[in-house]
Amino acid sequence: MMDDLDRRLLDEFQRGFPLDPRPYAAIAGRLGCTEGEVLERLSRLKAEGAVARVGATFRPHRVGSSTLAAMAVPEERLEGVAALVDGFEEVNHNYQRAHRLNLWFVVTAPARERVEGVMAAISRATGLEVQEFPLVRAHRLDLGFPLWN
Amino acid sequence: MELIARERLLGWLRRGLPLVDRPYRAVAEDIGATEDDVIAEIARLTETGAVSRFGVIVDHQALGYTSNAMVVWDIPDDVVDAAGERLAGCRGVSLCYQRPRRGAEWPYNLFTMIHGRDPDEVARCVEALAESCGLTGVRRELLFTVRRFKQTAPCYGARRA
Incomplete structure (x- = not known):
């Protein structure tokens, strides 16, 4: 069980x-x-499992190129x-969300051309449109959020 | 710091530092740098913004925060910057990004991620956010996460062990 500490x-x-040098002592x-x-x-x-790691999260766009993409996939084809x-190693997040646009994923690659290539390949292979929602401006990156109080 | 050492440090930051009393020294020994170098490099990565967060990365699912929604807002263009800043500063918002609209079917230009222990808590949080940020009259949609197919660290180049 978890306590206050x-x-x-x-x-x-x-x-x-x-x-x-001794962060845990601090x-x-x-x-x-x-x-x-x-x-x-x-x-x-x-x-x-409560702690994934003591480490870092990285800001998008600082290295390589990435974008958010979405598709409207017929329910029976979703899996x-x-x-x-998921099979593309350039895809690092892929979620089903409750909406007509029901599949949302992030494509990241060293160069923009490859990001476009992956989206085009997915569209070709499925016959479905891949809509892109590139980042215009980040107001808040993944800074974590308070869990209690 | 040499490029190879820096690349290997990034790998440690991605996978997590060892849980020992002097983690920076342990990493330094592994990558062939000094403890001071490792500390200075992490400070530099954080200051330049390449690292958005350095610390205890918690697993929200494991802690019972099993519900989340991507909440999208249709904010007038002339105030979207201000609204983004306000939402970004609110409790419960983990990400806040401006993205382009996509026609009449997708008029939303501000994307936020909201987390909670169940869908009701997420919905209440969104309601409270709209009130506190003066966005109650703004069209919005909640896209609850149904399933996570894939979530890995991004691959920006050659994979390393």
């Missing part, structure tokens, strides 16, 4: 992680516990089309 560990260090100082306790808890939370889309 677990929740604070998950909530207060989603960004601005200490760039101190965290322990802020939470009023020991470095060993922080490490033990994070290891447990990771084993339980097959989704599998085809």
